[in-house]
Amino acid sequence: MTSSVGVDRVLEPVGVLPQAAWRLDASPAIREDEVRVRVERLNLDAASFRQLSEKHGGDGDAVRAEVLEIVGARGKMHNPVTGSGGMLIGVVEEVGPSSPLGVKAGDRVATLVSLTLTPLRITDALRNWDGRSEQAPAEGTAILFGRSIVGVLPDDLAPELALAVYDVCGAPALTDRIVAEYEHPRVVVLGGAGKSGSLALAAARMAGARTVGIVRNTDEADLLRAAGVADEVAIADARNPVEVAAAVGEPATITVVCVDVPGCEHGAILATAPGGTVIFFSMATSFPAAALGAEGLAADVTMLIGNGYVPGHAEFAVDLLRRVPAVRSLFEARLAGD
Structure with missing residues (x-):
């Protein structure tokens, strides 16, 4: 053992x-x-x-x-x-x-x-x-x-592309699982143009959700619109709770945090409807800040730690990449930029 x-x-x-x-x-x-x-x-x-x-x-x-x-x-x-x-x-x-x-x-x-x-x-x-x-x-x-x-x-x-997908394969698989728990959910993804964010949006949309991608600038907004996995795209600083909530508009049923900077917990909570779910996939997340922030906002939301493992997650993510060419293009562009 x-x-x-x-x-x-x-x-x-x-x-x-x-x-x-x-x-x-x-x-x-x-x-x-x-x-x-x-x-x-x-x-x-x-x-x-x-x-x-x-x-x-x-x-x-x-x-x-x-x-x-x-x-x-x-x-x-x-x-x-x-x-x-x-x-x-x-x-x-x-x-x-x-x-x-x-x-x-x-x-x-x-x-x-x-x-x-x-x-x-x-x-x-x-x-x-x-x-x-x-x-x-x-x-x-x-x-x-x-x-x-x-x-x-x-x-x-290509090995580099497979590695990039496997690195975030838990995000789309868990998003797919949580979407199935709600009827016609509205899913908001903070960091929607990134690796985990774009796959989470693709998974949510394929599962029948309405999808909203929150990005940090116009370049990312253009990339995400071209990928076609978000019904709506908005620009906001994920660290600014009021700005995030305003960009999201109608509160989300499910909010997925895929931003690699600290300080995004309160915006995600504020943007989520009562009875909804927040999934934190960023390793920059402060879980005390999330827990205490939800308490301070009297937010009745379920908060999940995306632990990176769901049975079949690797195969699920690779299949998404194959089925959504525009998301594959996002990954390949990121790799080329690196």
Whole structure:
């Protein structure tokens, strides 16, 4: 049991699970139910990358150096400021005889669990990464546990595109599930032109919801309108509660927060109708701020933490990308910009 959830890999403090640990053992020798992956590319989550980039004023060399420092000190990519990490793609090198993950040596895979709990070694000093984008070419090894989640990369998507989709695949799957709980819901997505936001909008619309995308500027508004997944598009600063509520207009049945900056909790709550649901998919979310803000607003809303896992979430997200070419174009444009 301890090996299946990775407790045997925890060095400090002893007795916690890997995500809560300060430091993990990232040595490449595997236990009987572990899998070792040869790393090809990291995908830092948006909140973590933004924090590091802003801290260093966009200096890519400094960002790269800090990522190396974090991984070297902690045995995992776990940003101590944001508490978040990301995910990776690579090739399976070795599979323990008791592993239940269903992969074999040579499979090209994406880890569908956070880098904050994945033992990770970087062996190339990230020399092929300029520190200016979320995706970082890398060499090294990563360890998956018996209760990890992993997906074999689809043949019809470029690895970089598949990684970008898998990084946010929990958002559309959970949005689809919650939409099914309401009759003719109105779904508002803060950060609708981003990766998770555009997929959440596509999922909601395909499930029969009326959709509203909130974006930060006219360029994003134009991109989202072209994608055709939002019935309405409005511009607002997601950190300004009054501005968000005014942009949303009629209160939402479901509000999905996909913005990678702090301070978006109160706007989402204020924009949601009594009896509605707010889903927080941003790792920049302050859950005390959300809970106390809802109390202070006397808001009768259900608030959910998007934990990144819903059964079948990876397949669901990839299928959305295939079925909605304009959303695929949004992803490819973002990757090209990076």
